[in-house]
Amino acid sequence: MMFRLQLIIAVATLIAFLYVGSKVKKRVIELKYALVWFFVAILFLVIDIFPGTLEYLSDLMGIELPINMLMLFGFGFILLILYTFTIVITNQDRRIKRLIQETALLNYRLEEIEGALKKENIKVKKIKTRTADEGPEHKVKLVKEKKEVSETLEEEE
Amino acid sequence: MKKALVIIPAYNEEGNIIKTVEDIKKNAPSFDYVIINDCSKDDTMRLCEKSGYNVVNMPLNSGIGAAVQCGYLYAKRYGYEYAVQVDGDGQHDAAFLEEMLSIIKTEKMNMLIGSRFIEKEGFQSSGARRMGINWFSRLIKIFTGETVTDPTSGMRMVGRDVINFFAEEYPKDYPEPETAITVLKLGYTxxxxxxxxxxxxxxxxxxxxxxxxxxxxxxxxxxxxxGIGYEKYKKEDFMDRSYGGEKL
Structure with missing residues (x-):
């Protein structure tokens, strides 16, 4: 009974390990965030192969059935993984918020500049030919257009 | 450019935004204003652009806290010395802004809160809300020893140092009571x-x-x-060494 369970857990853990590994290879999961999964999988395998550790620990903690100790371990690991993800989410949340704010202000700045140029009847034109070593300011050209206002004034005269 | 800025966070405020802005233009002439449109689903953006208002559009809806913080970031970047937050729903009377500005200037305060409950005039909120407000008032008293009668008031004016602080750190939603504590804990007035x-x-x-x-x-x-324990930031982190603001 115990051996069968050991085998099932070992196979399941290995499959999970390989599955996460393949996802990392396919760049679906970032290795940094998969580390906590690998860590848990390795611990699980160690406990599974040496059930003595589990019995020792359950004795130590006064748990009658070693399988309950395993459950406790599993639960602890899940909490650990969720905790690391909470930190990751918080970090990303802050960064996304700042990005949105910066984008909003950049857009505003751009509209400001475009508006100022438009007042001067200047159009921003893209230059198709450019060399790589020149900065972004060389990729556009400011073209001053003839003022339509003066033309209409002449017509009136 | 003026030295004080009104930050108007707006989310789906097509019914109120024009009234709010016109009120500010008319009754608070020493203030510039900026509308932070938090990706409204209604006509707010079009209305603002049609009226030629000064508006910053958030590209994604990110909540009132992020929108207000964007306003403080704007105030920091464009070198404003005072910033006040006014709700886009027309609840705040712009006539008080001038008074607040003169008080924050003469008394050299870091933060000024407009309270409904000192003279108990005007809209006083419902009973249940009053209970909530009292609860936060008491919490602030316990944690800081200071009396804030209207901790949920959205009408808050801050000076340059607190602008810098809010641009760095501002809660995501419902920030008012919490930031009052943080600001006091950091040692601001x-x-x-x-x-x-x-x-x-x-x-x-x-x-x-x-x-x-x-x-x-x-x-x-x-x-x-x-209120409790360790504070990551220090007052000195947000001290303004270059009054007049950084140039863009």
Whole structure:
């Protein structure tokens, strides 16, 4: 009974390990965030192969059935993984918020500049030919257009 | 450019935004204003652009806290010395802004809160809300020893140092009571002055009945978090060494 369970857990853990590994290879999961999964999988395998550790620990903690100790371990690991993800989410949340704010202000700045140029009847034109070593300011050209206002004034005269 | 800025966070405020801005233009001439449109689904953006208002459009809806913080970031970048937050729903009376500005200047306060409950005039909110407000008032008293009669008031004016602080760190939603504690804990000076507020005319408050539970829970925990123990930031981190502001 115990051996069968050991085998099932070992196979399941290995499959999970390989599955996460393949996802990392396919760049679906970032290795940094998969580390906590690998860590848990390795611990699980160690406990599974040496059930003595589990019995020792359950004795130590006064748990009658070693399988309950395993459950406790599993639960602890899940909490650990969720905790690391909470930190990751918080970090990303802050960064996304700042990005949105910066984008909003950049857009505003751009509209400001475009508006100022438009007042001067200047159009921003893209230059198709450019060399790589020149900065972004060389990729556009400011073209001053003839003022339509003066033309209409002449017509009136 | 003027030295003081009104930050107007707006989310689906097509019914109120024009009234709010015109009120500020008319009754608060020493202020520039900026509308932070938090990706409204209604006509707010088009209305603002048609009227030629100064508006910053958030590319994604990110909540009132992020929108207001964007306003403080704007104030920091464009070198404003004072910034005040006014709700886009027309509840705040712009006539009090000039008074607040002169007080914050002469008394050299870091933060000024417009309170409905000092002279008990104007819109006083419902009974249940008053209870909530009292609760936060008491929390602030416990954690900081200071009396803030209207901790949920959205009408808050801050000076350059607190602008810098808010641009760096501002809660995601329902920030008012929590930031009052943080600001006091950091050692800034805070004062309340009496204002009158109006009842909301159009649209719905961001705190609907369903969200009241979340509000109480979140803000209470936030107050405890702000009130107890270790503070990551120091007042000196946000001291302004270049008055007049950094140039873009």
């Amino acid at each position: 805070l004062k309340e002055i009496p204002v009158r507020m109006k009842a909301r005319e159009e649209g719905t408050s961001s705190i609907s009945f369903k969200r009241a539970i979340y509000y109480m829970f979140k803000v209470t925990i936030a107050c405890f978090m702000a």
